[in-house]
Each structure stands twice: as structure tokens, then as C-alpha cells.
Amino acid sequence: MAHVTGLRCRECGHEYEIAPIYTCEWCFGPVEVVYDYEAIKASISREKIAAGPDNIWRYADLLPVESDAAINLGAGYTPLVRCDRLAEALGLGEVWIKNDTLNPTNSFKDRVVAVALSKALEFGFKTVACASTGNLANSVAAHAARAGLKSYVFVPSDLEAGKIVTTSVYGGNVVAVNGNYDDVNRLCAELAGTYPWAFVNVNVRPFYAEGSKTLAFETAEQLGWQTPDHVVVPIASGSLLTKIDKGFAELFKVGLLDEEPKVRVSGAQALGCSPVAEAYLTNSDTIKPVKPKTIAKSLAIGNPADGYFALDVVRRTGGSMCAVTDDEIVDGIRLLARTEGIFAETAGGVTIATLAKLAQSGVVRPDERVVAYITGHGLKTLDAVEGVVGPTATIAPNLEAFQAAFTIEEQ
Secondary structure (H helix, E strand, O other), X not given: XXXXXXXXXXXXXXXXXXXXXXXXXXXXXXXXXXXXXXXXXXXXXXXXXXXXXXXXXXXXXXXXXXXXXXXXXXXOOOXXXXXXXXXXXXXXXXXXEEEHHHOOOOEOHHHHHHHHHHHHHHHOOOEEEEEOOOHHHHHHHHHHHHXXXXXXXXXXXXXXXXXXXXXXXXXXXXXXXXXXXXXXXXXXXXXXXXXXXXXXXXXXXXXXXXXXXXXXXXXXXXXOOOOOOEEEEEOOOOHHHHHHHHHHHHHHHOOOOOOOOOOEEEEEEEOOEXXXXXXXXXXXXXXXOOOOOOOOHHHOOOXXXXXXXXXXXXXXXXXXXXXXXXXXXXXXXXXXXHHHOOOEOHHHHHHHHHHHHHHHOOOOOOOXXXXXXXXXXXXXXXXXXXXXXXXXXXXXXXXXXXXHHOOXXXX
């Protein structure tokens, strides 16, 4: 990994060698991976990427892993879909959906987990673990099974049943904790100091987070090596939003973009767990932890680790934030499904509902090319919509019953 030079604290700038650490010993700030961009620039090209695999490892030069040793379930290179019917419904011009429902375990978490577990293998770990609201649990269990690693995933006990099943099927240890995600996360922080395990969102977090950049890389490549004017990103910990912003910047640093990106970044949160949006909307620098109460459980992190950094990105880029109600989340899921045939989980409903509100208020403009990130499949959160959708009619098995139920106009 000649292109990776070490780790650096995001707060005080103190530098460290590559190791499974996640906080600075000087100021307790988070650390992140440092790259030699000049070395990368000398070796990377659009042609090299195009000749690479149809997954995140086509961008191996910009990831902190030895690609030859990488775990690969096929994460990434998901469709970027132009959505003219959705754009028309929202009064916008050019809307694209980055459809990460089509990853191996049906969420964007496959990107970050592929990087994290590949790095865990490099460090020599035999057991991997995580705190999760569901999607991460699915992905860690699946990638651990593929790599032959033991796994322990810790989730809130009230998690959607579908996410418990789709984690347990991979044969690892699923531990349900009586508490919310923040309680689960605190327990995992204690366990990480007790057992020699790779916790993907604790001691391996600096490497794990880098996988999210591939969403920006793919977006630019799929737009012909151009960037959008505006992106809308769901916020849980805030890491996804900050890494998408970082990803666009890195492409310019290594010469893959002709112009410096000027992407407005907007964040989407559920009203029942919106500490970052609340800080933005009240023009505050204080992100107050909250107790989550929302159907968007995959975003239900009341004390977001990267909240301040996400707030800074939104302000710096001229974006905005919204907090949407549970009813608006369901409406967002249904709007995307009926206009574009994409079934998103509740996090996707948050993103689409936020896009709708930003369009209505004029923050997202009709003259902008906007990309919305849909991070998980609707089959993961069926309970959110099962009360409002169902059969159009229930009829007897004969022609007369059908004709009594429907008035068919001439086509």
C-alpha cells in the first residue's frame, strides 16, 4: 500500500502509523486514513478503472487495502438511474437515483464492510464484530462467512424481524441488546477494549468509513467523469455524507476530474432522530443527543459520531438539511416505487421525502443535476408500508367478479 502513508487525527492533526486504532491519544478526536495523492495520480487513470472489476475494487488505488487480499462479494458498481418521472412529480429537471439496493446484502453497507473486513484480515484478526441498526449486521455476517471469520453482531432487540433473519442465516452470532443503537454502541466500545476482535465501527472504523467514498467515485464515473450539482444523502452517524464529499474531492486531486467539484451536499434525517438537522435548522454548532423514535431504524443514531463533520460539509458546500415525519417517509417510499419502480427501505423514504421538501422550498433547483442516494432495499422494512398497501381488490375467480370490481377504459 505505497499510496497509504498513515493515519491522522481529524481534529489536531497528530499522525500515526497504520494500525487498528480509531481515536487520537492526544485530543481523543477521530483518526482517518492519509494517502499519497501524488503517487496515486501517477498510477491511476480512467482507462485503468474502466478495465477493472465491476465492483468497488476498481478503485483499489483510492482504498486502504491490498486489493489482491480483498474480500469480494461483488459490492458496488450499482446503477445510477435517471428518474424523469420522479423529477416531473417533484417539479425538477434532472434527477438521478444511485440505487444501492442492488448490493449483495441489499444495502450500501456492503461497500464499507468489504473494506473493513479486508483490512481486518490484513491485521490478522480472526473474529469480527459490529454494533448495528440492521444493514451493517447483514453485511458483516455475510462477508465474515465468505472470509471464514467468526462474527458477533450486536443489534437493538426491537430491530425489524426481517433484518434479524437476514443476519442470522449466515451462521454467525447475533446478539440482541435491550436498548437503542447508542446503548448497543456503548457496549461494543467496552467489548472492543476487552476482546481482540475487529469491531468494524470501532477499532477498524477509519478504514471501514473509506468504503463510502466509492459512492462518489461511481457517481462521477457513471456521469461521464462529471459531478452532480447537488446530492441528497441520508444521515445516521454522518460518515456517509462526509465521505461522499471527500470522494468527489479525491477524484480531482488525482486528476480524474477535469474541474474542481462544486457539489452542494444536503442531508436527510427522520424527525424522530434528527440531531444534526436540528443543529442546522436552528443555526447551532451544538448537536444535542436524542433518544430515537422513528420508523427509519437504520438512521436511528441519537448521538452521531460524525455529526459535526456532516454539519460542516453541508454548510461549506451550500447544501441544506430536512427532518421528515414518519408519514412523509412512507410517502417517499411510495413515490419512488410508483414513479421509478425502485423499492427503498425507510432510509430511502427519508431521502426522497427530504428531496421533495427541498424541491418545494426551492433549495434544490430545476436547473440542477441532483443525485439522491438510496441506501437499502424496501424488503428490509416491510412493516413500514404493509399497513398502507395491499390488494387493489379481492374477487371471486370469474370474469363477472373482475368486471364488477374494475371499470376498464378502452386502451
